[in-house]
Amino acid sequence: MTTLQLQINGRAVSAAGDATVLEAIRSAGLQVPTLCHLDGLTPVGACRLCLVVIEGHPKLEPACVTAVADGMVVHTHTPELDTYRRMAVELFFAEGNHVCAVCVANGACELQAVAVEVGMDHSRFPYQYPRRQVDASHPLFSLDHHRCILCTRCVRVCDEIEAVHVWDVGYRGSSCSIIAGLDQPWGEVAACTNCGKCVDVCPTGALFRKEDGSGEKQPHPERAHQLVEARTEHHWHNQ
Amino acid sequence: MTLATPPKLRFATVWLAGCSGCHMSFLDLDEWLFELAERVEIVYSPVASDIKVFPEGVDLCLVEGAVANADNLELALQLRARSKVVVSFGDCAVSANVPGMRNLWAGVEGGSRQSVLKRGYVELADTGAQHPHAPGIVPELLERVLPLHELIPVDHFLPGCPPSAERIRTFLEALLRGEAPPMEGPAMLGFG
Ligand code: SF4
Numbered sequence: 001m002t003t004l005q006l007q008i009n010g011r012a013v014s015a016a017g018d019a020t021v022l023e024a025i026r027s028a029g030l031q032v033p034t035l036c037h038l039d040g041l042t043p044v045g046a047c048r049l050c051l052v053v054i055e056g057h058p059k060l061e062p063a064c065v066t067a068v069a070d071g072m073v074v075h076t077h078t079p080e081l082d083t084y085r086r087m088a089v090e091l092f093f094a095e096g097n098h099v100c101a102v103c104v105a106n107g108a109c110e111l112q113a114v115a116v117e118v119g120m121d122h123s124r125f126p127y128q129y130p131r132r133q134v135d136a137s138h139p140l141f142s143l144d145h146h147r148c149i150l151c152t153r154c155v156r157v158c159d160e161i162e163a164v165h166v167w168d169v170g171y172r173g174s175s176c177s178i179i180a181g182l183d184q185p186w187g188e189v190a191a192c193t194n195c196g197k198c199v200d201v202c203p204t205g206a207l208f209r210k211e212d213g214s215g216e217k218q219p220h221p222e223r224a225h226q227l228v229e230a231r232t233e234h235h236w237h238n239q
Numbered sequence: 240m241t242l243a244t245p246p247k248l249r250f251a252t253v254w255l256a257g258c259s260g261c262h263m264s265f266l267d268l269d270e271w272l273f274e275l276a277e278r279v280e281i282v283y284s285p286v287a288s289d290i291k292v293f294p295e296g297v298d299l300c301l302v303e304g305a306v307a308n309a310d311n312l313e314l315a316l317q318l319r320a321r322s323k324v325v326v327s328f329g330d331c332a333v334s335a336n337v338p339g340m341r342n343l344w345a346g347v348e349g350g351s352r353q354s355v356l357k358r359g360y361v362e363l364a365d366t367g368a369q370h371p372h373a374p375g376i377v378p379e380l381l382e383r384v385l386p387l388h389e390l391i392p393v394d395h396f397l398p399g400c401p402p403s404a405e406r407i408r409t410f411l412e413a414l415l416r417g418e419a420p421p422m423e424g425p426a427m428l429g430f431g
């Protein structure tokens with residue numbers, strides 16, 4: 001594997017030839033906020049929080065889906081990026097119905113954490129209050145669309161790791177939503193194995209276990225990566 | 240000759256559509272309230288005064304709660320006109336939070352006002368189901384519950400449901416020193 005040299009925030013960093021800019025940033029001990037990215041799942045560049053400036057590129061690039069190149073010069077925290085990131089997070093809050101005080105994920109939510117990270121003390125965008133549904137048809141879990149940020153982690157973990165593909169993205173624009181099966185109630189989708197992987201990796205309170213009340217959700221975003229690693233390295237405990 | 244003590248800051252707290260949890264958290268400041276009392280004069284507050292009319296010439300005003308009815312709206316406009324510094328105090332003021340949940344029904348027939356009154360006073364009533372109607376006594380609900388800054392200019396935001404006493408104290412200490420409150424990191428930011 002070739003090793004490439006790049007510069008991130010003025011620091012010389014080397015990265016494997018097949019690395020993404022996000023991997024290079026993290027391997028250098030630096031951070032950018034992310035929501036849709038999850039180690040173990042194919043990156044999709046959906047949330048736009050990891051946008052970076054790459055010198056010579058005419059537009060901002062999402063670090064999670066951009067390949068490193070030799071001599072690349074990357075900036076992760078310019079005033080422009082900080083402004084856009086905070087705006088993006090404010091838009092997440094304004095476009096859904098995020099009432100943290102009564103949410104299962106309160107205190108363990110990645111959207112909340114990112115809001116703190118970008119310094120959001122309020123949303124400058126007016127709240128939209130869309131009327132969305134709660135799908136409680138599954139015997140063990142529920143999906144509250146009010147809190148879904150369309151990161152598609154659930155779609156990818158079910159497809160790529162559980163290999164069942166219960167979830168998909170349906171509709172367009174502001175009607176865009178996660179759908180189960182052929183847009184059926186989740187509980188009617190026979191393919192679902194009840195494995196709970198989608199619930200474990202959901203960054204918000206959108207997917208949750210029925211027994212969890214306010215502030216009781218315990219997400220396990222690391223599970224996707226652990227499973228991929230266990231499969232490729234054959235790290236099964238009972239072997 | 241005695242040195243003149245600096246004039247006390249004229250301090251107010253207001254309770255709009257909220258559960259009073261932010262005020263309870265304020266009372267959780269415990270003995271620090273004595274220090275605060277040396278620096279400020281409380282000229283209006285549901286937990287520390289019995290004054291009914293929001294006074295003129297307020298230096299600093301903490302506002303708990305969203306704007307949900309005609310009385311909230313009138314008081315919000317008044318406190319803005321009469322205060323130098325206005326603070327959105329807690330998630331209901333900052334984001335409309337739980338009171339704002341009825342806005343989901345804004346687009347249905349009758350709007351959110353009718354939906355919430357019907358649910359609360361008619362559908363769930365055991366006996367004597369009727370809409371509350373006492374003009375001049377029971378304030379009319381606004382069609383939409385709004386965070387404070389969508390109606391009046393707000394100078395500072397102190398999120399949290401409620402903000403912890405520690406967060407409130409750090410915030411007020413900075414303002415009393417004449418500095419901008421250090422609103423960063425999990426100690427000072429975060430909804431819920
Ligand atoms: S999903 Fe996260 S941001 Fe949304 S209401 Fe729940 S805790 Fe708050």
Ligand code: SF4
Pocket residue numbers: 157158162164165166167191192193194195196197198199
């Ligand atoms: S529980 Fe498992 S199989 Fe069912 S939708 Fe979630 S990830 Fe897919």
Ligand code: SF4
Pocket residue numbers: 143147148149150151152153154155178198201202203204206207
């Ligand atoms: S349900 Fe959760 S994991 Fe799925 S897209 Fe929505 S926020 Fe992401």
Ligand code: FES
Pocket residue numbers: 033034035036037044045046047048049050051062063064065
């Ligand atoms: S983490 Fe890169 S776009 Fe979401």
